[in-house]
Amino acid sequence: MKRFGTFSGVFVPSFEAILGAVLFLILPLLVGQVGMVNMLIIVVLANTATLATGFSIADSATNLADVGGGGMYAVSKQSLGRAFGGSIGVQIYIAQAVSIGFYCIGFAEPLEPLLRQFAPAAAIIEQYGLSSLQTRQVIATLFAVVGLIVALVGADFVSGLQMIILVVLSAAVLAIFVSPLMNPTYEGSRLFAAAPNLTGSGVRIGFAAAFAIFFPAVTGIDAGVGMSGSLKTPQRSLVIGTFAAIGVTTAVYLGVTVVFGFVDPQLLLPRNGQTVTTLDLFSQTPVLPLVLMAGILLATSSSALSYFLTAPRTLQALIADNVMPRQTGFLGRDFRAGGSEPRIAALLTFAITTGVIWSGDISFISMVVGICFLVVYGWVNFAAFLEHISGNPSFRPSSRGHWLISLYGFLLCLGIIALFNIWVGIAVLAFQVTIFSLILRYKTGSQLEGVWWGALFALMQWLFGRMGKIIQGTKNWRPIVGTFAFHDRPNQIDGMLEMGKRLAEYKGIVSMHVLADRGEDDAEIELRTPTTAHVLRYNGDSVNTMLSGIIQSVPAAGFGMNTVMLPVDPRFDAASLIEYALRLDKHVLLYKPAGMTEVDGVTRYNRIDVWWKGAENGSLMALLAHVVRYNDMKRKQTPSRIRFLRKLWGEESTDEARREMQELLRVARLDGEVVIIDQDDQPIAATVCSYSSDARLVFLGLPGKPAESGKAAGSLTRFFNIDRKIFQKNFEPYAQMPEMLFVKAAHVLDLRE
CATH class of the missing domain: 1.20.1740.10 (Amino acid/polyamine transporter I)
Structure with a gap:
């Protein structure tokens, strides 16, 4: 009373x-x-x-x-x-x-x-x-x-x-x-x-x-x-x-x-x-x-x-x-009935x-x-x-x-x-x-209540405002990854969600998007979608148009993604999406889930293989490999061993190539083993499968060449013109390979910073 x-x-x-x-x-x-x-x-x-x-x-x-x-x-x-x-x-x-x-x-x-x-x-x-x-x-x-x-x-x-x-x-x-x-x-x-x-x-x-x-x-x-x-x-x-x-x-x-x-x-x-x-x-x-x-x-x-x-x-x-514990409920009562x-x-x-x-x-x-x-x-x-x-x-x-x-x-x-x-x-x-x-x-299911969300939001809003006035550059680069997977491929969702965490959980930010056709059942979609993911609806073949809009969108805080991860899936035109993302200066990763856990009786080791062909994609791959290794350590997992593989071309010298790679790793302050592969007539897919089938994760650059100066859209003076034929070839050579990320960098990262 x-x-x-x-x-x-x-x-x-x-x-x-x-x-x-x-x-x-x-x-x-x-x-x-x-x-x-x-x-x-x-x-x-x-x-x-x-x-x-x-x-x-x-x-x-x-x-x-x-x-x-x-x-x-x-x-x-x-x-x-x-x-x-x-x-x-x-x-x-x-x-x-x-x-x-x-x-x-x-x-x-x-x-x-x-x-x-x-x-x-x-x-x-x-x-x-x-x-x-x-x-x-x-x-x-x-x-x-x-x-x-x-x-x-x-x-x-x-x-x-x-x-x-x-x-x-x-x-x-x-x-x-x-x-x-x-x-x-x-x-x-x-x-x-x-x-x-x-x-x-x-x-x-x-x-x-x-x-x-x-x-x-x-x-x-x-x-x-x-x-x-x-x-x-x-x-x-x-x-x-x-x-x-x-x-x-x-x-x-x-x-x-x-x-x-x-x-x-x-x-x-x-x-x-x-x-x-x-x-x-x-x-x-x-x-x-x-x-x-x-x-x-x-x-x-x-x-x-x-x-x-x-x-x-x-x-x-x-x-x-x-x-208080349920057993103490009697302490709040009165002697008298109704008191x-x-x-x-x-x-x-x-x-x-x-x-x-x-x-x-x-x-x-x-x-x-x-x-x-x-x-x-x-x-x-x-x-x-x-x-x-x-x-x-x-x-x-x-x-x-x-x-x-x-x-x-x-x-x-x-x-x-x-x-x-x-x-x-x-x-x-x-x-x-x-x-x-x-x-x-x-008592609260490990959920914080109260003003905490608003206070953190205000802090982030203030910080984002300050960050907008700072030039990021390679020195401050962190993966802000947007991942996209189709809801009817649970293995694809699980693999990309886990890969996104390995890439950005401790060194950046990852957001998971699940793509679902508007005609599909809501309950089924909800059942297959992780609670941390966002469901995106599309009509028929409009998935490319929708993804293009999302990739170019800028969040309210101005903290947009700088890396896009897409599955190897025939339902969208990967070539055009990658080219569009590169025009927006966003790196692109194509994700292929792991095949068999063992190949020819050889168990895969806890190792990351980075296939180096040059700085255009190689710098980004090297940095991402380092980030994955760091995140694995933060997640209390056994840290992966990184291996840099380089196949010789033309008149390259084995010793010279090895010195170049070792000097690059030294200057870049990166740990890793250098493997130099002699030139042969095997296609690159066969070589990759031969050397990396026992790894846990493989980084491989996507081919392409820079466009001629002045040919880029808008004010851009440089972007990578993807060789569309790569997407007409079958990924079958890599079907039994471990998890793979096919990488296309929007620009070259300076590993010396």
């Missing part, structure tokens, strides 16, 4: 969570150590992190029709997806539940010495032999039980208590502000000096250490945001309530820092190893100690109660979104709280939880940053945030994590990555 407004649902929980133990127990020491000026800077800098997070929350929340329960998890999952958002939600819940234990200990801290002065309580403590730590643990546990009971009663009751706490806490803060008018004494000296303590005194703890100690004080906005599922108008309340809480509490911390800046710095030095608190400073002043004690107790109790409400709701939201309060989740939260209380020294756990909150705040900022830069039309928040603000919040959170403990930060991030991986695998 959504029943809370901006003030009671967001402002009050955040206000009370921010103004806690640090304000009353630690701030005087910090001001005394680093001085008023440095402390004012720390307060402002720390609050910029929460202010940036507030803007990011506003951007995300006002872009949602329904925020839902879960607080920061709810606003982040919409942008980062269920898997990544779920990993954040799990982290938030753990941090919230553990934080209750800290606040319970904070509640017990000032009560423990008072109880020892109360005779009945002192007798019980002495009877059981409780140490100071054990006494605080007992007090904290009893308070946790009270908090659980209050949480089980319901959010309405807690909200009513928080209103009372707000009044007392405000009175305690007001008491600090009016204390200079009373000018009380402490340890025989006037508390306030005539001049402010601007630079600090005593043993300095340092600016960075002071910042790390103070920062957790300003992170309480999660207490209000966590009530998102119970707000009447969450989009409005989350924005106004969060900013109001940040603004008011920042003003309070700045004002109190100025007040403590006028305290005699000598009175702020630790006494007997104990930190001087506001209770100590005003111990000799009438009424003020009682008001401050009430403020401290109620501030810590309010924070604990706030998280007793928000933590179970975060877990309930995770369960409702099917992020909506997460009362069972509250019991689990109490169990975690009790474990924290009795864990002993909780200082390390406190740091870990503080880093968890920082990681969450960082991702909330990063989510808003991604939404801004993605440019998705769906991102239409009514707030006025800017991507720089969100980026600043994200980077500042990372910096503060490093300031706390970079190794613990890495461990927390590793835990989150583990949770993300589990949710991604078992």
